[in-house]
Amino acid sequence: MRVAGRRRSGRCLAALGLALAVLTGACAGSGAGSGNAKDPDATPTSASARAAAAQKQLAKNSLVPLEGPAPTPELPVTVDSSDGRRVTVTDASRILPLNGGVAEIVFTLGLGDRVVGxxxxxxxxxxxKLPQVTKAHDVSAESVLSLRPTVVLADTDTGPKEAVEQIRDAGIPVVVLDPATKLSDVTTRTTRIAQALGVPAAGKALDARMSAELAAARAGVPEDSRPKVAFLYMRGSAAVYLIGGKGSGADSLLAAAGAEDAGTAAGLDKPFTPITTEALAQAQPDVILMMTKGLESVGGLDGLLQIPGIAQTPAGMNRRVVDMEDGVLLSFGPRTPLVIDILVDRIHRA
Incomplete structure (x- = not known):
């Protein structure tokens, strides 16, 4: 993650066809650990120190599983699927998550060695290094079946529907989950995945870990600071220029980081609205938040400032643009507390 101008972006973007994608309780048992994602002997207390540690962890592009031995699934289990079905899982030896955020949870629960694609x-x-079973976000039923999964984890917008039905018709349990579109969805999603895989105790332990991390991140929010931050989704090569509003997913992250979502404050009641000079003038963001690839697609900060209306906002005039890697910012999973750590520090800087 970088702050442009000083150094040089499975899921709430469902409306855009992207798979992008709190928490209380404590527990132990069934082999589930409950350790923190950072070394407890080196846990930083200031916002800047936490942000530096979070950035270092994200730069590794690696996950931190729960401490202790991997949990052992206790099966069979029958769970509710978000497509209205009841699904029985009898074997979790070959797990196939059809969403990156879901995969993060599976790996962090300690079941990564069981994932086959x-x-x-x-x-x-x-x-x-795992084989990819999607192309342009569409699932290949043939690729899925060739991996012989014993359970498939999908989302309500996983498609095409014919491919999902073909997988189910082959006798493979398919558990469908609701997409995570806000911070409060993370605990529900984690709990449901852990239950479907027969490791509910590990799910509670992960929820407790993330809850503690989020509380520590929020403790760094300055009491006298509430900047207005606009989330801009851009793909310059495709001429896509959107500003986030209510339900974008970024609004939830910004609220947790002690900021006000500029699009929502300007009355944008849809997740995304085409950017216009009028919308930007109404939003008047102090800071702009983007995905790294989106910022790069418009030519970096200098290119962004050439887009009509951007340079006239307080964020544009002060060159205050924060970007974060695409697959992390809106993933709503185990690495989300790291995102909040960074946002708390970056968006409240003078």
Missing amino acids: RDITATFAEAK
Whole structure:
């Protein structure tokens, strides 16, 4: 993650066809650990120190699983699927998550050695060598079946539907999950995945870990600071220029980081709205938040300032643009507390 101008972006973007994608409780048992994602002997207390540690961890592009031995699935289990079905899982020896955020949770629960394939959005280091079963976010039923999974984890917008039905018709349990579009969805998603894989105690332990990390990150929010931050989704090569509003997903992250979502404050009641000079003038963001590839696609900070209306905002005039890697910013998973650590520090800087 970088702050442009000083150094040089499975999921809430569902409306854009992207798979992008709190927390209380404590527990132990079934082999589940409950350690923190950072070394407890070196846990920084200031916002800047936490942000530096978070940035270092994200730069590794690697996950931090729960401490202790990997949990042993207790099966069979029957769970509710978000497509209205009841699904029985009898074997979790070959898990196939069809979303990058879901894969992050599976790996962090300690079940990564059971994962046999990946979705295009699973870009973290532990998953890169796994065979990819999607193309342009569409699932290949043939590729899935060739991996002989014993359970498939999908989202409500996983498609095409014919491919999902073909996988199910082959006798493979398919558990469908609701997409995570806000911070409060993370605990529900983690709990449901852990239950479907027969490791509910590990799910509670991960929820407790993330809860503690988020609380520590929020403690660094200055009491007298509430900047207005606009989330801009851009793909310059495709002429896509959007500003986030209510339900974009970024609004939830910004609220947790002690900021006000500029699009929502300007009355944008849709997740995304085409950028216009009028919308930017109404939003008047102090800071602009973007995905790294989106910022690069418009030519970096200098290119961004050439887009009509950007340079006239307080963020543009002060060159205050924060960007973060695409697969992390809106993943809503185990690495989300690291995102909040960074946002708390970066968006409140003078």
